[in-house]
Amino acid sequence: MWRLLQQSLEGTSHRRSATPCQDSCAARVTSPGRESFLVVACADGAGSAGLSQEGSALACRRFLEVACEALAREGARAVSDPEVIRGWYRQVLQSLVEEAARREVLPRELACTLLTAVVGEHGAVFAQVGDGAIVVRQGEDYVPIFWPQVGQYANSTWFLTSRDMQEVLEVRCGEPVDELALFTDGLQMLALHFASRSAHRPFFEPLFTTLRVASNPEELGGPLRAFLDSPAVNERTEDDKTLVLAIREGRG
Numbered sequence: 001m002w003r004l005l006q007q008s009l010e011g012t013s014h015r016r017s018a019t020p021c022q023d024s025c026a027a028r029v030t031s032p033g034r035e036s037f038l039v040v041a042c043a044d045g046a047g048s049a050g051l052s053q054e055g056s057a058l059a060c061r062r063f064l065e066v067a068c069e070a071l072a073r074e075g076a077r078a079v080s081d082p083e084v085i086r087g088w089y090r091q092v093l094q095s096l097v098e099e100a101a102r103r104e105v106l107p108r109e110l111a112c113t114l115l116t117a118v119v120g121e122h123g124a125v126f127a128q129v130g131d132g133a134i135v136v137r138q139g140e141d142y143v144p145i146f147w148p149q150v151g152q153y154a155n156s157t158w159f160l161t162s163r164d165m166q167e168v169l170e171v172r173c174g175e176p177v178d179e180l181a182l183f184t185d186g187l188q189m190l191a192l193h194f195a196s197r198s199a200h201r202p203f204f205e206p207l208f209t210t211l212r213v214a215s216n217p218e219e220l221g222g223p224l225r226a227f228l229d230s231p232a233v234n235e236r237t238e239d240d241k242t243l244v245l246a247i248r249e250g251r252g
Contacts, residue, residue: 002029002038003217006244009228011186013238022047022112023184023242024056028064032072037079038119039067042242044132044184046111046159051103055096055110059160062095063088063116071118079118079125082171089114089127089169093160111159115182119246127171130185131157132242133192135199137179137208142199146170148188157185178248179208186239211245 010021022045030037041060045052066088070078078084092114100107113130126134131148149157149168158168181204183191191203207224214220227233228241 001036001249003211003247003249005211005217005220005224007221007224007228008242009225009240011237011239011241012234014240020053021240022052022056023186023240024060025182025242025244026060026064027244027246028068030068030071033075035076035121037071038117038246039064040182040244040246041114041116042132042182042184042244043112043114044130044240044242049111050109051105052110052112056112058095058099058110059092059112059114062092063114066091067118076120076122079120079123080173082173085125085127085171086166086169089129089160093165096160107161111161113157113184114160117180117182119176119180121176123173124176125171125173127169129158129160129165129169131188132184133188135181135191135204136177142201142204144192144199145172147197148185180246182244184240184242186237186241187243189236190233207245208247211247
């Protein structure tokens with residue numbers, strides 16, 4: 001029911017310093033009852049955190065587990081209450097805290113952002129802590145759900161392990177969408193127009209068109225990786241890059 005395309009790729013600065021990619025992403029389609037749901041997460045590990053790549057991977061994996069378990073129990077009701085989603089984020093944070101204790105480090109060593117979307121047939125919920133963005137198609141336009149959370153200083157943001165995470169966590173319930181993209185801050189300068197606080201349509205439209213018409217979407221992983229590692233992209237950003245694209249089939 002959904003066409004999915006996702007990729008996390010180390011940035012050129014990480015490649016030069018032999019630092020692993022600190023981004024992660026995960027997506028799953030689940031049908032616990034009569035309704036099908038798309039569950040997506042992407043995360044960017046904090047550059048200052050020693051285990052940020054483990055933190056971002058755990059956050060994405062755990063969010064999918066928590067969301068799918070809740071959808072199996074409650075169905076569409078699970079995506080109609082922002083407080084339920086806040087509870088999911090607390091569960092993900094608890095998993096980071098427990099992993100930190102297991103490794104005998106402070107939780108901030110697994111610090112990461114977390115952007116998520118759960119889209120059903122009759123509703124959707126989006127949530128975000130940190131920078132990066134979630135963009136959806138509305139009519140002929142592409143629109144960011146939230147604007148990237150940027151701190152007081154350059155290249156600063158909030159993380160799941162931030163003391164005020166619950167205050168900065170943004171949650172929005174709304175109508176279902178048929179096209180959406182999630183990406184980390186490594187793509188912000190290409191995908192967003194900061195002066196108008198809008199999505200950059202020339203970035204998204206060719207990507208969605210390619211995914212929509214592909215006879216076999218699974219074969220697009222290599223071309224997407226090549227695009228993210230192309231000179232045109234690397235000239236604009238040296239950071240890790242994650243992009244998740246999803247299109248509902250049969251609608252839109």
